[in-house]
Amino acid sequence: MYTYNRFMNKDVIIVGAGFAGATIANLLANKGYKVLVYDKRNHIGGNAYDYFNEDGIIIHKYGPHIFHTNFKEVWEYIKQFDEFFPYKHRVLGNIDGTLVPIPFNFKSLELTHSKEEADLIKETIKREFPDKTRVSILDLLNNKNEILQKFGDYVYQKVFVYYTSKQWGIHPDKIDKSVINRVPVILGYEDTYFGDTYQFMPSHGFTRIFDNMLINKNIEVKLNVNIKDHIKFNENKVYIDEEEIKCPIIYTGAIDELFKYTYGVLPYRSLDIILEKLPVTYFQPAATINYPTSELFTRISEYKYFLKQNIQNKTVIAKEYSKAYRLDSKTDPYYPINNEINNAMYARYKSLAEQYHIYLSGRLAEYKYYNMDLTILNAMKLADNIINLLKSKK
Numbered sequence: 243m244y245t246y247n248r249f250m251n252k253d254v255i256i257v258g259a260g261f262a263g264a265t266i267a268n269l270l271a272n273k274g275y276k277v278l279v280y281d282k283r284n285h286i287g288g289n290a291y292d293y294f295n296e297d298g299i300i301i302h303k304y305g306p307h308i309f310h311t312n313f314k315e316v317w318e319y320i321k322q323f324d325e326f327f328p329y330k331h332r333v334l335g336n337i338d339g340t341l342v343p344i345p346f347n348f349k350s351l352e353l354t355h356s357k358e359e360a361d362l363i364k365e366t367i368k369r370e371f372p373d374k375t376r377v378s379i380l381d382l383l384n385n386k387n388e389i390l391q392k393f394g395d396y397v398y399q400k401v402f403v404y405y406t407s408k409q410w411g412i413h414p415d416k417i418d419k420s421v422i423n424r425v426p427v428i429l430g431y432e433d434t435y436f437g438d439t440y441q442f443m444p445s446h447g448f449t450r451i452f453d454n455m456l457i458n459k460n461i462e463v464k465l466n467v468n469i470k471d472h473i474k475f476n477e478n479k480v481y482i483d484e485e486e487i488k489c490p491i492i493y494t495g496a497i498d499e500l501f502k503y504t505y506g507v508l509p510y511r512s513l514d515i516i517l518e519k520l521p522v523t524y525f526q527p528a529a530t531i532n533y534p535t536s537e538l539f540t541r542i543s544e545y546k547y548f549l550k551q552n553i554q555n556k557t558v559i560a561k562e563y564s565k566a567y568r569l570d571s572k573t574d575p576y577y578p579i580n581n582e583i584n585n586a587m588y589a590r591y592k593s594l595a596e597q598y599h600i601y602l603s604g605r606l607a608e609y610k611y612y613n614m615d616l617t618i619l620n621a622m623k624l625a626d627n628i629i630n631l632l633k634s635k636k
């Protein structure tokens with residue numbers, strides 16, 4: 243392990259100022275350790291970065307972010323960095339031109355079926371699932387009752403198939419049915435998108451949270467530095483700008499990039515987020531509208547909803563177009579594509595990181611689809627481990 247000494251008077255180096263990096267930096271700095279944070283972008287916040295446009299409207303640069311969690315410790319930790327207000331996210335789906343609540347609920351059922359059909363389906367559901375408030379589409383498709391099978395198939399086709407094929411860039415026929423287990427149907431009129439205990443938004447946007455996490459005399463942040471242009475690996479030693487590094491390095495970016503794609507390029511989905519400014523007070527009746535049966539984009543989010551902003555005759559909407567991640571174009575890796583082959587490639591990179599004692603944290607470095615809360619929770623755990631390690635070296 244380490245023969246620990248400092249690099250540029252720092253105890254720890256962190257690559258990435260998103261939730262993973264900022265959490266670890268903050269927790270270590272609070273214990274008195276000197277932390278150096280690099281980020282290749284010209285701002286902190288990672289993919290949760292937001293800003294206010296010239297009209298004062300909040301823009302989530304890398305796509306809409308809503309905070310929700312069941313982890314009390316994450317909520318207790320994050321709420322110290324700004325004021326938060328209760329926010330229940332509501333999503334509608336444009337199904338063949340009709341706007342219905344998503345996840346699909348009894349209201350959606352009534353809006354898309356005749357009264358007789360809807361009543362029959364509701365009665366059957368109450369009989370077959372007397373104690374449940376939500377089931378997965380798979381529960382409906384696998385039910386012995388034909389009415390529920392048909393209803394399950396309707397939701398599957400209208401809510402899931404085309405939307406998922408746009409999202410992952412695959413033909414509807416090629417969609418793996420096993421993943422539909424994750425798609426809920428609400429057995430009632432509950433219309434909030436997330437079911438979590440803590441659902442809040444930061445009153446001044448997410449970037450303010452990052453400012454407050456990183457403003458600390460023990461933290462130095464260097465932006466516009468891509469560590470891959472500075473780091474070298476040789477005979478189990480790591481060098482940054484030719485100096486051997488003997489303090490812990492925590493890396494939160496894409497791991498294949500760190501190791502210069504030695505084992506190949508890890509596949510991701512990426513996004514084009516197209517913003518439109520419109521001279522209306524509100525464009526749509528909900529924060530997000532999904533397009534599961536039409537259009538090439540997957541969804542439209544109207545950012546003013548996220549801060550309940552009361553700005554007249556001006557709004558900004560964001561259309562999300564999913565696309566493949568390619569190294570040669572200006573695309574960012576967004577969603578890891580976890581399958582056996584890709585996970586095996588990731589495992590090879592992970593052992594390489596272990597060989598060089600580089601700690602991995604976050605959605606890209608761990609090649610897992612983490613929401614903000616799980617990213618923060620895992621980063622809190624890693625911070626504890628690093629603190630123990632540093633203590634043992636003193």
Ligand SMILES: Cc1cc2nc3c(=O)[nH]c(=O)nc-3n(C[C@H](O)[C@H](O)[C@H](O)COP(=O)(O)OP(=O)(O)OC[C@H]3O[C@@H](n4cnc5c(N)ncnc54)[C@H](O)[C@@H]3O)c2cc1C
Nearest residue numbers: 258260261262282288289305307308469495604605613614
């Ligand atoms: C479109 C979209 C919507 C989402 N919506 C939600 C939501 O509603 N709720 C929710 O909880 N979660 C949401 N998430 C997930 C959330 O964005 C992540 O959980 C969180 O941002 C992960 O933080 P991170 O620090 O792991 O990664 P990131 O935020 O990606 O931060 C990594 C940082 O490392 C930097 N970096 C990478 N490589 C290098 C390098 N070589 N050198 C220097 N710096 C480098 C990057 O510039 C970046 O700033 C969403 C994600 C996306 C893509």
